[in-house]
Amino acid sequence: MLQLxxxxxxxxxxxxxxxMVMIPFIEQDAVNTYAWLTHREFLDAIAMGQITPGPxxxxxxxIGYKVxxxxxxxxxxGAISLPTFFYSIAAAYQLHRLKANLRVRAFLKGVGxxxxxxxxxxxxxxxxxxxxxxxxxxxxxxxxxxLVRFKLDASLVIIAAGAVGFFLG
Amino acid sequence: MDAPxxxxxxxxxxxxxxxxxxxxxxxxxxxGGAMPMLSLVHTEYVEKRHWVxxxxxxxxxxxxxIMPGPIAVDAITHIxxxxxxxxxxxxxxxxxxxxxxxxxxxxxxxYMRYGGLPQVVGIFKGLGAGVVAVIAVAxxxxxxxxxxxxxxxxxxxxxxxxxxxxxVNVVLLVILAGLTGMALFRKPSDFQPSRNPMKRGAR
Numbered sequence: 001m002l003q004l005x006x007x008x009x010x011x012x013x014x015x016x017x018x019x020m021v022m023i024p025f026i027e028q029d030a031v032n033t034y035a036w037l038t039h040r041e042f043l044d045a046i047a048m049g050q051i052t053p054g055p056x057x058x059x060x061x062x063i064g065y066k067v068x069x070x071x072x073x074x075x076x077x078g079a080i081s082l083p084t085f086f087y088s089i090a091a092a093y094q095l096h097r098l099k100a101n102l103r104v105r106a107f108l109k110g111v112g113x114x115x116x117x118x119x120x121x122x123x124x125x126x127x128x129x130x131x132x133x134x135x136x137x138x139x140x141x142x143x144x145x146x147l148v149r150f151k152l153d154a155s156l157v158i159i160a161a162g163a164v165g166f167f168l169g
Numbered sequence: 170m171d172a173p174x175x176x177x178x179x180x181x182x183x184x185x186x187x188x189x190x191x192x193x194x195x196x197x198x199x200x201g202g203a204m205p206m207l208s209l210v211h212t213e214y215v216e217k218r219h220w221v222x223x224x225x226x227x228x229x230x231x232x233x234x235i236m237p238g239p240i241a242v243d244a245i246t247h248i249x250x251x252x253x254x255x256x257x258x259x260x261x262x263x264x265x266x267x268x269x270x271x272x273x274x275x276x277x278x279x280y281m282r283y284g285g286l287p288q289v290v291g292i293f294k295g296l297g298a299g300v301v302a303v304i305a306v307a308x309x310x311x312x313x314x315x316x317x318x319x320x321x322x323x324x325x326x327x328x329x330x331x332x333x334x335x336x337v338n339v340v341l342l343v344i345l346a347g348l349t350g351m352a353l354f355r356k357p358s359d360f361q362p363s364r365n366p367m368k369r370g371a372r
Contacts, residue, residue: 054196120329
């Protein structure tokens with residue numbers, strides 16, 4: 001339980017660049033290090049996080065629940081969101097200083113592309129877990145084509161893919 | 170030190186209950202990630218209710234991008250603090266997260282109970298295909314601007330390989346990338362003015 005809180009506090013404190021960045025973080029700790037869930041379950045948790053409104057971080061509710069039930073889900077969500085809370089308040093006092101500080105900006109400019117690379121890596125790992133059947137691969141390619149071609153909402157595309165899965169699976 | 174400024178656009182700071190109402194609504198209807206959600210908040214806070222000015226809102230979005238954590242939660246908590254101090258921050262943070270927490274909990278319970286049924290397995294295989302596509306597109310869209318510069322392109326590819334092949338610890342990787350950034354970007358000319366994302370997101 002303590003492990004759960006500490007892990008999610010750490011993830012909340014270090015994920016520069018938004019919700020997607022949490023995916024490689026959670027994958028490394030929750031799936032690989034602590035084996036709280038399988039890759040398949042992790043993928044399903046992200047899918048559920050994407051089809052519900054709100055931030056993607058909400059996937060951590062699933063992980064918390066698996067580890068320690070209802071209390072676990074509250075603790076996981078609270079722990080991953082708590083650093084954010086304090087950062088945003090600190091920002092009210094330090095924002096202008098941070099903005100003017102070239103070292104801070106250089107640090108963030110280095111982190112920016114790196115987290116995108118990390119999301120890419122997590123994408124590969126997740127794709128390996130997701131692409132179990134030929135039809136899933138074809139469906140993923142179709143979703144990709146639709147997303148690139150049309151500016152559709154991501155959650156709509158995912159839900160449509162789920163509906164296809166209901167008939168093909 | 171920059172003290173928190175009360176919303177300049179508003180004659181009087183909005184009641185906590187009103188903030189709660191708006192954020193519960195956005196939290197339960199805002200799909201598609203940080204920027205689409207923030208454009209809903211922008212409509213309510215800036216256009217309809219004039220709680221904060223356009224400049225203040227843009228600054229909050231920037232806070233979301235600089236500070237770790239989900240961009241929308243960062244930005245909304247920051248505005249809450251500037252409007253009503255600590256109570257405003259707590260209410261904003263809590264009410265924005267609550268609806269999606271409850272929905273996610275309901276889905277989790279469903280998954281735990283019915284996740285093994287063949288039809289449900291099929292649904293999740295399909296959802297997984299969609300998720301892979303969404304992550305690929307997100308990584309591509311986020312990564313494209315970094316490809317234009319040799320240094321940022323190098324950092325991006327290096328991080329990808331370090332995580333994929335060497336399984337380097339993610340926190341260590343973030344810190345290393347930041348330090349590399351501090352070594353690589355020393356001239357003011359390294360920082361072109363960044364484009365403002367709300368100009369595209371806001372309707």
